[in-house]
Amino acid sequence: MADVILKDIRKTFGVLDVIKGVDLDIKSGEFVVFVGPSGCGKSTLLRMIAGLEDISSGVLEIGEQVMNDVDPSKRGIAMVFQSYALYPHMTVRENMGFALRFAGQDKAEIARRVDAAAKILELGPLMDRKPKALSGGQRQRVAIGRAIVREPDVFLFDEPLSNLDAELRVHMRVEIARLHKELNATIIYVTHDQVEAMTLADKIVVLRAGIVEQVGAPLDLYDDPANLFVAGFIGSPRMNVFAGRVLGASGAAALVSLDGFADKEIAVPLQGQVPPAGTPIRLGIRPEHFTDAGEDSLSITIDMFEHLGGETFAYGRSTSGETIVVTTRNGRSLSTGHVLKAGFDPTRALLFAENGKRIR
Amino acid sequence: MAHAKTSGARSGGLKRYYDVNGWLFIAPAIGLIGLFLIYPIFRSLYLSFFSGKGMMMKFAGFGNVARLSNDPVFLKALTNTTIFFVVQVPIMIVLALMLASLLNTDRLKFAGVFRTAIFLPCVASLVAYSILFKSMFSIDGVINQALLAVGLIGSPIGWLTEPFWAKVLVILAITWRWTGYNMIFYLAALQNIDRSIYEAARIDGVPAWARFVHLTIPMLKPVILFTTIISTIGTIQLFDEVYNLTEGKGGPADATITLSLYIYNLTFRYMPSFGYAATISYVIVVMVAVLSFLQFYVARERS
Numbered sequence A: 001m002a003d004v005i006l007k008d009i010r011k012t013f014g015v016l017d018v019i020k021g022v023d024l025d026i027k028s029g030e031f032v033v034f035v036g037p038s039g040c041g042k043s044t045l046l047r048m049i050a051g052l053e054d055i056s057s058g059v060l061e062i063g064e065q066v067m068n069d070v071d072p073s074k075r076g077i078a079m080v081f082q083s084y085a086l087y088p089h090m091t092v093r094e095n096m097g098f099a100l101r102f103a104g105q106d107k108a109e110i111a112r113r114v115d116a117a118a119k120i121l122e123l124g125p126l127m128d129r130k131p132k133a134l135s136g137g138q139r140q141r142v143a144i145g146r147a148i149v150r151e152p153d154v155f156l157f158d159e160p161l162s163n164l165d166a167e168l169r170v171h172m173r174v175e176i177a178r179l180h181k182e183l184n185a186t187i188i189y190v191t192h193d194q195v196e197a198m199t200l201a202d203k204i205v206v207l208r209a210g211i212v213e214q215v216g217a218p219l220d221l222y223d224d225p226a227n228l229f230v231a232g233f234i235g236s237p238r239m240n241v242f243a244g245r246v247l248g249a250s251g252a253a254a255l256v257s258l259d260g261f262a263d264k265e266i267a268v269p270l271q272g273q274v275p276p277a278g279t280p281i282r283l284g285i286r287p288e289h290f291t292d293a294g295e296d297s298l299s300i301t302i303d304m305f306e307h308l309g310g311e312t313f314a315y316g317r318s319t320s321g322e323t324i325v326v327t328t329r330n331g332r333s334l335s336t337g338h339v340l341k342a343g344f345d346p347t348r349a350l351l352f353a354e355n356g357k358r359i360r
Numbered sequence B: 001m002a003h004a005k006t007s008g009a010r011s012g013g014l015k016r017y018y019d020v021n022g023w024l025f026i027a028p029a030i031g032l033i034g035l036f037l038i039y040p041i042f043r044s045l046y047l048s049f050f051s052g053k054g055m056m057m058k059f060a061g062f063g064n065v066a067r068l069s070n071d072p073v074f075l076k077a078l079t080n081t082t083i084f085f086v087v088q089v090p091i092m093i094v095l096a097l098m099l100a101s102l103l104n105t106d107r108l109k110f111a112g113v114f115r116t117a118i119f120l121p122c123v124a125s126l127v128a129y130s131i132l133f134k135s136m137f138s139i140d141g142v143i144n145q146a147l148l149a150v151g152l153i154g155s156p157i158g159w160l161t162e163p164f165w166a167k168v169l170v171i172l173a174i175t176w177r178w179t180g181y182n183m184i185f186y187l188a189a190l191q192n193i194d195r196s197i198y199e200a201a202r203i204d205g206v207p208a209w210a211r212f213v214h215l216t217i218p219m220l221k222p223v224i225l226f227t228t229i230i231s232t233i234g235t236i237q238l239f240d241e242v243y244n245l246t247e248g249k250g251g252p253a254d255a256t257i258t259l260s261l262y263i264y265n266l267t268f269r270y271m272p273s274f275g276y277a278a279t280i281s282y283v284i285v286v287m288v289a290v291l292s293f294l295q296f297y298v299a300r301e302r303s
């Protein structure tokens, strides 16, 4: 078991800054997920922790030991790759036991560990097959098994499920969650699937363009995003964002008007200072926070529906043409062209400054 | 149903084998292949049952095969050819593999330049490089001078005049020429291997030599088999290098004569004995067949 600590980690490829100073503190046994849009540097950061990429500057500690220049095999980590990276000419058993031969383990110990991992992952009947005779999910389990037998302090996963179909992905997600409980190991997991992030993580790290935008528990990021980027990235469909202006203060709440909805005044409760009147702001309301019971409402014209069965995403417009998504449970009675009074609770609306920073 | 439909679409059962238009399309190719490939194969088999010089041939049954075992030049050529491929093919394959792995590391700068330089010999003109080799390896050539200068040898080596060194020279020459060619196959295969396989092995603490022996070589096995067979066939048919380096004689004292060179001499240099030459070409055919089979057998998938 080991903590992983990153201090001002940076990575440059030639003149390209890819990771621009990341500080992170990962506790032993924690399940940490890196999310962010494609190309933001998630894989690069993970590969730096693994030792597959050099660290341009900053300090990486695993288990209270500086690991910047330590060989990947001596960092107490194991990694599972998106492409599985199984050895194609070896059977499942050989794949899992191969590396242990070079770690000075005797045959009996190798067999014991391989069998134990096979049992955890239910690989029993597949042990003498070659990777090409396995399905995607089975290959991924073998790749995880190969990591488990090394008994690492830290597991690194780089988008391990993105080559699987939707159903298998759900299944493997549950498996990985179970594995984390069972092994009680530190896991660092890269994904761009926010459902994986929300369901698996103890702590989510949202990255954008090599910078950490916010770190927090899944529900904290959902309820209390630090900026518009995180607010938009977590939650599906995306949060609705409306441009507007501060009208003034009313007690502890800011009175705001929205450019797309004339004559609408919304009182958003704030903990801190209300910005001066006239300040341009952005107001964020999640689609699922529109309810009939809301004390405030916006009237929108419905353009289109996505019926998912249980719930419906209704896509609409304000009178000035701003698009809005509303999640509703009784969407079947709606029709296009219908004018919907979408009620919402202003205490759940989020206020952001024009530069995207949250106003709390 | 499905069957009837497909054969119907192809205008019905046997009829398509009699469709003259189809045959007309492939007739020129069949004619050329028949004339220049199939006919010579059977003609030389037929010839191998005749003995005699020039046009004076008479049927001899297996007489030519009996003659083989009493012909010292043939035995010499067979020995030389065997030595060449037993020594040269493994050296070249190992060398090509190592060069390919070195060129495949991404830490290497100017990989493209090295790749071209190593590949270039096999597209270089044979005559030009033979002349160059002869001058470099002559008694007062740069190789001898260099070896003398660093004190590796006391007196110059007669690369072209001593039987042992002449063989070494031939092996050096074909290795120089064909290593790059084999390397390209390995390089192509290596670049198709998922990089994360090596990364996974590195993280798991598999040392570099073991990655090469236990990962690279098994993953390249089909390509290694292919290049080994191609190189073996090439070496058994070895002719050009020896011919050019020794003015067609296979000297000194037949020390470098190969089966192909002997066939050439039997037909074009001496009074032609076509029947006997044809017999020796069938020796080459049998050797290639047996060795290819052996190599497939050794490299088969064991389960």
Ligand SMILES: Nc1ncnc2c1ncn2[C@@H]1O[C@H](COP(=O)(O)OP(=O)(O)OP(=O)(O)O)[C@@H](O)[C@H]1O
Binding pocket: A013, A016, A018, A036, A037, A038, A039, A040, A041, A042, A043, A044, A045, A192
């Ligand atoms: N070896 C490299 N040389 C130069 N640039 C690189 C290299 N590896 C990655 N990059 C760049 O670094 C940035 C981050 O890449 P990275 O692979 O970490 O993204 P990612 O967040 O994992 O994206 P994805 O979700 O698509 O996997 C990208 O802009 C990429 O082009």
Ligand SMILES: [Mg+2]
Binding pocket: A042, A043, A044
């Ligand atoms: Mg990635």
